[in-house]
Amino acid sequence: MADTQRPLSPHMGIYKWQVQMVTSIVHRATGIALSVGTLLVLWGVFSLASGEDSYNQFKICMGSPIGMILMLGWSWSLFYHLCNGIRHLFQDGGMGYAIPQFIRSSWASIIGSVVLTIIVWAYVLTAGGAA
Secondary structure, three states: OOOOOOOOOOOOOOOOOOHHHHHHHHHHHHHHHHHHHHHHHHHHHHHHHHOHHHHHHHHHHHHOHHHHHHHHHHHHHHHHHHHHHHHHHHHHOOOOOOHHHHHHHHHHHHHHHHHHHHHHHHHHHHOOOOO
């Protein structure tokens, strides 16, 4: 083969990281996290159906620091995926493709997911639901 000076194939090492790129990658990652985290939610549903002893064991596991972190991460993933999915629905309708709008909506999905997660967990912790 002849030695030609063709440009490299674009990849993440070449592109400058931007919020649009991060939101796209995080959207995919939260989709995977939701799939895995749903197993924890199903464990809770099945333990509830299996009786008080089984459900108490589930509550002990989910009330532990690791369980709380897992559920916090799952709930943030849920809210992020929801907010970013709504943003994508607007884009599917042809809105928000101008660069400033795209950047603003990317940040809005990040901030919105954090705010929704804080609201839900503030309620859970003040209502005594995580203990």
